[in-house]
Amino acid sequence: MIEAKNISFGYSSTQLLIDRWDASFAAGEVVAVTGPSGRGKSTLLYLLGLMLKPHSGTVLVSGEDVSGLNDRNRAHIRASTFGFVFQDAALDATRTVLDNIIETALYRGEPRETAARRARELMDQFGVGLRANAKPGQVSGGQAQRIALCRALLNNPRILLADEPTGNLDPASADIVVKAFHTQAASGATVIVVTHDPALVVRCHRKIEL
Amino acid sequence: MKRAFALLRESLFTALAQPVASVVSIVMVAGMCATVLLTTGRTVGAEQTVIGSIDSAGTRSIVIHAEPGAGLKADVLNRIATVDGIEWAGAFSTAVDFTNVSIPDGTKVPVRLAWGANLSSLGITPDPALPNGTAWASPLALTQLGMPDKFGGIASTAGTNYPVVGVLRTPDYLTMLEPLVVIPESPDTHVDQEVSVLVVIASRPDLVAPVTQAVQSILAVDDPTKVTITTSEELATLRSLVQGQLGSFGNNLVLVIFALTAVLVAAILYGLVMLRRKDFGRRRALGATRGLIILLLLMQMAILSVIGTLLGTGLSIISLRITNDPLPSFSFLLALAILAVAVGIVAALLPAVAASRRDPLKELRVP
Numbered sequence: 001m002i003e004a005k006n007i008s009f010g011y012s013s014t015q016l017l018i019d020r021w022d023a024s025f026a027a028g029e030v031v032a033v034t035g036p037s038g039r040g041k042s043t044l045l046y047l048l049g050l051m052l053k054p055h056s057g058t059v060l061v062s063g064e065d066v067s068g069l070n071d072r073n074r075a076h077i078r079a080s081t082f083g084f085v086f087q088d089a090a091l092d093a094t095r096t097v098l099d100n101i102i103e104t105a106l107y108r109g110e111p112r113e114t115a116a117r118r119a120r121e122l123m124d125q126f127g128v129g130l131r132a133n134a135k136p137g138q139v140s141g142g143q144a145q146r147i148a149l150c151r152a153l154l155n156n157p158r159i160l161l162a163d164e165p166t167g168n169l170d171p172a173s174a175d176i177v178v179k180a181f182h183t184q185a186a187s188g189a190t191v192i193v194v195t196h197d198p199a200l201v202v203r204c205h206r207k208i209e210l
Numbered sequence: 211m212k213r214a215f216a217l218l219r220e221s222l223f224t225a226l227a228q229p230v231a232s233v234v235s236i237v238m239v240a241g242m243c244a245t246v247l248l249t250t251g252r253t254v255g256a257e258q259t260v261i262g263s264i265d266s267a268g269t270r271s272i273v274i275h276a277e278p279g280a281g282l283k284a285d286v287l288n289r290i291a292t293v294d295g296i297e298w299a300g301a302f303s304t305a306v307d308f309t310n311v312s313i314p315d316g317t318k319v320p321v322r323l324a325w326g327a328n329l330s331s332l333g334i335t336p337d338p339a340l341p342n343g344t345a346w347a348s349p350l351a352l353t354q355l356g357m358p359d360k361f362g363g364i365a366s367t368a369g370t371n372y373p374v375v376g377v378l379r380t381p382d383y384l385t386m387l388e389p390l391v392v393i394p395e396s397p398d399t400h401v402d403q404e405v406s407v408l409v410v411i412a413s414r415p416d417l418v419a420p421v422t423q424a425v426q427s428i429l430a431v432d433d434p435t436k437v438t439i440t441t442s443e444e445l446a447t448l449r450s451l452v453q454g455q456l457g458s459f460g461n462n463l464v465l466v467i468f469a470l471t472a473v474l475v476a477a478i479l480y481g482l483v484m485l486r487r488k489d490f491g492r493r494r495a496l497g498a499t500r501g502l503i504i505l506l507l508l509m510q511m512a513i514l515s516v517i518g519t520l521l522g523t524g525l526s527i528i529s530l531r532i533t534n535d536p537l538p539s540f541s542f543l544l545a546l547a548i549l550a551v552a553v554g555i556v557a558a559l560l561p562a563v564a565a566s567r568r569d570p571l572k573e574l575r576v577p
Contacts, residue, residue, distance in 0.1 A: 043571070051495055051570045072499045079497020090492045090574055094227030106220055107497035109213055151496075 001027040001190040002048060002159050007057030007067075009040075009047055017043055020057070023208060027158070030181050030191040032201045035210030041194040042163050044210065048192060049082055049161045050074040061159070079107040083157030083184075085177075087164035089148040091136035097123070098132040101151045108155060115154060122150040126176060142173030149180055160184055160191045166200050178203050217502075221509035231482045232514055235475060235554070239518025240525070242471035243550050247526035247538070250463045251546070255536030260452055269415045269449050270297070271383040272422050273440045274408040274429070278304065281432025284325045285401040286408060289428040291327065295417040300326035301405040302387065308345075310355045311363040311371060317354045321345065321364065321372070322407075323400065324392035333379040334394050343393045345372040348380045351389035364391065383409055415449050418442055468553050475557035479511065483565040490565045491573020500566035507562035508555055515554030519547045 003024045010016035017040040025031050033041050046052045048059060050066060059067040066077055078084075091100045098119060105115030123129040126146040131139050139147065145165065152160060160181065166174035178200060181191045185205075193204060201207055225232045276282035290299045305320030334346050345364055352360055357374060365371045372393055380390055387407065408429075412421040422441050431437050483490070490503060498506075523543060530537055 046571045049495075072501070075494070075497050075499040075502075077497075078495070082497075084495060086492075086495075086574055090488070090495075092227075092489060092492070095223065099223070103493075104496050106216055107493075107499075107502065111212060112216060112219075 001025055001062060002192075003060040004044075004048060004054075005058045005060065007047060007054040007059065009043060009052060009054050011043075016055075018047070018054075025159075025190045025192055027188050027190050028185050029205040030185045030193065030203075032204035032207045033192060033194045033210065034196065034201055034207060037196075039210040041210055045161050045163055045192065045194050048159075049084060050078055075107070079104055080155060081158050083152030083155065083160040085145070085148050085152045085160070085162035085165045087167050089136070089141075089144040091144055091147060091151075093136050096133050096135060097128065097139065097147050100136065100147060101154060104151065104154060110155075119150060119154055122153055123147075126150055126180070141168050142170055142176075145169055145173060146176060149177060153180070153184065156187075156189075157184075158189050160189055162191070162193045162195075164195055164197075165193060166195065166197050171199075174200065217505060217509060218513075221506050222513055224506065225510045225513055228482070228486075231478070234478055235511065235514040236518040236521065238471060238475050238478065239515045239550055239554050240522030242467060242553070243519050243522030243546060244526045244529075245467050246464055246546055246550075247523065247543075248529065249467075251526065251538045251542065252530065252535050253463075254538040254542055255530070257452065258539060259536045261449060269442050270412040270418060271442050272410040272412065272418060272425060273383070273386070274410070274425070275438045275440070276404070276406055276408070276431065277436035278404070278406070279433060280404070280436035282405050282408065282429060282437065283401065284395070284403050284405050286405070286429060287325055287327070288401070289430070290410065290425060293421065293424045293428070295413050295421050295424075296410055297413045298326070298328055298331060298409075298411040300324060300329065300332075300384075300409050302392070302407040302409075303403060304406040306366055306368075306370075308355075308364040308366050308372075308391065310357060311365045313356050314365070316356050319347075319351050319354050319364070319389050319391055320387075321366070321391040321393065322387070323395050323403065325395050325401070325405070329392075329394050331379075332381070332384075332392075333377060334392070335376070343372055343395075344375040346376045346378045346392055346394065347374050348378040348388060348390040350380075351391045352377065354389050355391075383411060415442075464549075468549065472553045472557040475511075475554060476560055479507070479558050479561035480564065483507075483561045486565075487568050487573045490568045491570045494566075494568065495570035495574060503566040504559075504562040507565055508558050511554050511558035511562075512551060515551040518554070519550040522550070523547060 004021055006020050006022055007018060008016050008020055009018045033044060035041055047054055054067055058065045061081060066074065098116060101119040102112060102115040105112060120129065123132060126149060128143050128146050131143060136144055165177050169177065181193065185191045193200065195201060284301050287299055287301055290296065303323040305322050307318040308321040309316045309318055347355065355364065360377050362374050363371055364374055378390055378392065380388060384390060410421065410425055412418045418441055422439065426439060429437065493503060527537065
């Protein structure tokens, strides 16, 4: 589903954080990427998620080289093919929960009504259905992460990328998130999770150590 | 269309979600409009009033008086019709005294034959039912004739009679002929009759001098010493001086105000972008293109600019009305509104581009 071939990347020109790295992630699997802090786990996730361009090497999605595409096309793939879950949920504090979840519909050009209908289904599924009109500041950390999960799943992504998704969650909320990853993988998606959480790692199909 | 509406909605909600920044932006644009209107707008209004006063004094008029024997004929109008830059021309014969037929001893009022291609601008409409000619009188002449009903008949001492069938609208450039009663002649009748007054109105004040020269060259009079030409050339010069001085002052002031406001709006928006960089980073990460980020910010600023323009313009007009100051014309207000919105959008361009170039990864790590 998604492959990294010989990719290299560094924030300075003299030191590479990721050096000629290869990996392949198949559809239907949940893969944990672990390792000590500062080894480039999040950077790797953003390279795979087309937010960064590798200095060399290629990223392939369904066999197609997408790392060399222009910004517009990479943004389109991010909006339509990928789902993202960030460590701190990264919700817009000024907008309602529902508006946060359907934000990506605007980037895909999907009608608001269609997106809102699907968003309400997801919110009910993840137990935040009653908070649609609340602001992110009015929900708990666990609820915020479930809301971020709803946003990531709104477009039924073929590739779901998560950066420390359970880092700030209690075990019950973390369990909901992990189950959602497995459900999404079971539907044919690839799920890549960067995590330090051993409890999450053991529940993944595979682990990659950086 | 749906896409445009969705973008507009998103821009509006983003503006509403940042009330302080939005209000500051609206106040900036409103302040810009108010400053322009209460300074330059007031100047323009005053300028338009002064110009109007000068124009009402006959800025564009050329009056040619011909004494008896000068040889100025009514057919001069045919030659004048070939000259460019003329809005109106009319010729009037020597005046003959007439009185109200019902009051033979009443006040004598001068009556003139009149020629002109556009006498209808004086309120004269041809009446085919009265082939021998009809008389049209100004309100002053009607009063002096003792015709409160505005209709009646006039008679000369020689026994010529005319029915008075309508009221003349006397323009500013014909007030020197008051009290004015005219017998309209068709352009091709009695054209060899001498006229005593020829009035020519140039299209623009700056054309008075060349039109005067052109008309003078085609008068074809027998005795030029019996012809006197009075023009409003000095008034036209004064008019252009007034317009030039006030216009250039106003233009410079507007430019300074717009430039200062644009810089302030850009600075505010740039600060706003810095405060919201995590927001833009998230949008980019979730799939917003750079172009979309720019478009959203520009639309947001356009909405705020429109509100600010309406607010600033509305309050300024109320203020000018309260202080009885002259209002600038609608075209000035419209131009100001368009410029104000454009300044807002242009000022937002640089911050918008800066926002679109935020690095998603870097911004999402902002605590």
